[in-house]
Amino acid sequence: MTQTVAPLPQHRIGEVARQSGVSAANIRYYEKEGLLTPGAREDNSYRLYSADDVHRLRFIRLCRAMDMSLDEVRTLLALDWNRKADCEAARDTLDQHLQHVRSRLAELQALEADLLALRGRCDGSDAHCHIIEALHERADAQPAAANGTGVGKRHV
Structure with a gap:
């Protein structure tokens, strides 16, 4: 042996x-x-x-x-590829991550539409830039973030 x-x-x-x-x-x-x-x-x-x-x-x-995320990686690292229960756990982890990716994709598509609309506000022919003007207006309209960072929560 x-x-x-x-x-x-x-x-x-x-x-x-x-x-x-x-x-x-x-x-x-x-x-x-x-x-x-x-x-x-x-x-x-x-x-x-x-x-x-x-x-x-x-x-x-x-x-x-x-x-x-680090937690997802940690979960996958703890699994054994020879155990059926671990295969199910890996699938569940991947399904949850896939749900996050789909959600993030929808957020990015909404962001793209917003950026395209913002870009459409200015063709460079006016005396001032309507893009910068719109960004300043949005900044003034933004409420203060509860945690003080003003940055949205990220996955990782």
């Missing part, structure tokens, strides 16, 4: 960043967020990572490129 041994950590963070396409800063952030186990330390305090860590970072990068 052979026993599988986990690959030894052998790559420094810069090499792992290059191999995975994830910056060293993001690797540290994913460690902090619990998406990646912190790298083992050499005697000189350099972090070391394994080939499995590189794969995990590529997986995270792929999910993030699909606009998945």
Whole structure:
């Protein structure tokens, strides 16, 4: 009976960043967020990572490129592809994300229509710009944001 041994950590963070396409800063952030186990330390305090860590970072990068939240990525990372219940959980996670994407798509289509209408207000032939005028009018009509940021809530 052979026993599988986990690959030894052998790559420094810069090499792992290059191999995975994830910056060293993001690797540290994913460690902090619990998406990646912190790298083992050499005697000189350099972090070391394994080939499995590189794969995990590529997986995270792929999910993030699909606009998945850290919680969605965390859920998918915790699943085992050999268990039927985990397959259902992955499908549920993807369905929820798809619902978010569809909602965001509708928001973007409404934004596009709004921007086109705004663009149509000015052809550059008047003495002043009606686009800038309309933006100033909208800014004055905006209520103060409850949280003080004035920025809409984002998914990630």
